[in-house]
Amino acid sequence: MSNHKTDHAIKMTWVPEASCGMARAGHLHTRHGTVPTPTFMPVGTVGTVKGMTMDAVRSTGAGIVLGNTYHLMLRPTADRVQKLGGLHRMMDWPGPILTDSGGFQVMSLGALRKLDEDGVTFRSHIDGSKHRLTPEISTDIQFKLDATITMAFDECPALPATPEVLRKSMEMSMRWAARSREAFVAREGYGQFGIVQGGTERDLREYSIKALTEIGFEGYAIGGLAVGEGQELMFSTLDFTTPMLPQDKARYLMGVGTPDDLLGAVMRGVDMFDCVMPSRAGRTARAYTERGPINLRNARFAEDTRTLTPHDDTPVAGRYSRAYLHHLFRANEMLGPMLLTWHNLAYYQRLMRQIRAAIVDGTLDVLAVKLREDWAKGDW
Numbered sequence: 109m110s111n112h113k114t115d116h117a118i119k120m121t122w123v124p125e126a127s128c129g130m131a132r133a134g135h136l137h138t139r140h141g142t143v144p145t146p147t148f149m150p151v152g153t154v155g156t157v158k159g160m161t162m163d164a165v166r167s168t169g170a171g172i173v174l175g176n177t178y179h180l181m182l183r184p185t186a187d188r189v190q191k192l193g194g195l196h197r198m199m200d201w202p203g204p205i206l207t208d209s210g211g212f213q214v215m216s217l218g219a220l221r222k223l224d225e226d227g228v229t230f231r232s233h234i235d236g237s238k239h240r241l242t243p244e245i246s247t248d249i250q251f252k253l254d255a256t257i258t259m260a261f262d263e264c265p266a267l268p269a270t271p272e273v274l275r276k277s278m279e280m281s282m283r284w285a286a287r288s289r290e291a292f293v294a295r296e297g298y299g300q301f302g303i304v305q306g307g308t309e310r311d312l313r314e315y316s317i318k319a320l321t322e323i324g325f326e327g328y329a330i331g332g333l334a335v336g337e338g339q340e341l342m343f344s345t346l347d348f349t350t351p352m353l354p355q356d357k358a359r360y361l362m363g364v365g366t367p368d369d370l371l372g373a374v375m376r377g378v379d380m381f382d383c384v385m386p387s388r389a390g391r392t393a394r395a396y397t398e399r400g401p402i403n404l405r406n407a408r409f410a411e412d413t414r415t416l417t418p419h420d421d422t423p424v425a426g427r428y429s430r431a432y433l434h435h436l437f438r439a440n441e442m443l444g445p446m447l448l449t450w451h452n453l454a455y456y457q458r459l460m461r462q463i464r465a466a467i468v469d470g471t472l473d474v475l476a477v478k479l480r481e482d483w484a485k486g487d488w
């Protein structure tokens with residue numbers, strides 16, 4: 109069932125370029141620019157990638173950034189963002205922005221909430237004020253934010269959950285997906301993604317994909333994972349889920365993940381990722397390196413003059429010694445989290461470029477072995 113509102117607009121498209129096994133390389137064409145996939149999307153929850161100017165984010169090679177309905181509706185509110193010209197102008201980011209739809213954050217923030225068939229009522233974690241989110245309200249908020257990619261309003265059940273709980277939750281999310289699509293205002297180069305639910309159950313994931321593809325979206329997210337199921341169960345769920353998704357649309361695995369998660373998920377057919385890990389790690393002295401993560405607060409770095417990476421593809425890459433970063437974190441200087449967030453996001457973007465290049469020249473399996481070997485070496 110496609111509805112009249114979306115037929116006439118030239119929709120956002122994902123165009124394949126190459127594949128290697130289940131992995132795909134392509135381009136996502138949007139109103140705010142074209143992004144090579146696979147792509148990692150830095151999280152800019154309240155209109156900022158914490159500790160980074162958008163020039164710094166751009167310097168890492170990031171193409172799309174994330175915003176968040178839940179946080180932005182509370183502060184500064186969607187109406188104010190709209191008055192300020194939308195997220196692109198407010199945060200000086202002309203590139204594509206994807207906004208999550210808010211239901212997940214209401215659940216994960218554990219805010220006092222009441223869930224019903226129509227939507228969710230909750231209290232703000234900021235000031236306790238009462239708010240409501242429904243598929244219509246969420247979709248309208250994302251319109252006011254001027255999101256390039258709008259996410260359907262869904263419920264993400266906590267795992268572990270019984271198949272019966274997963275089925276009821278998924279079926280409600282599919283009804284909400286239809287309402288989200290009905291409320292979506294199609295504009296040239298903008299798009300809306302449906303979110304596949306169903307936990308780790310093959311039959312529920314199949315039902316969910318059938319429901320979403322009958323509604324018709326510009327892309328499909330895989331939700332309901334990265335919620336504590338562990339990498340093995342996440343990968344085994346992807347093994348049967350991505351092959352059931354449309355080949356000609358982008359696939360977005362929400363909330364994932366570590367470098368090893370990204371590699372494994374790309375090899376299972378995922379194109380887009382978002383995760384707070386690299387930026388949150390940057391604020392907690394955890395550095396991602398070619399040889400796995402390290403904690404820069406550790407005394408062993410106090411006089412270590414080596415840099416974190418041999419690359420020099422951003423204004424900070426390969427510039428600062430571990431000893432200096434160790435000092436900054438020990439001194440609680442704000443430059444510490446800033447530099448390390450910049451480093452970690454650059455590491456993630458470099459990794460995605462490496463993976464993409466290997467898909468294009470058909471050597472992803474070779475790269476995967478090399479990456480895993482190096483990550484296992486631990487810090488040199």
Ligand SMILES: Cc1cccc2c(=O)nc(N)[nH]c12
Binds near residue numbers: 211259335362
């Ligand atoms: C951000 C995120 C992570 C993980 C899972 C989900 C999900 O299922 N649904 C939404 N809307 N967002 C998610």
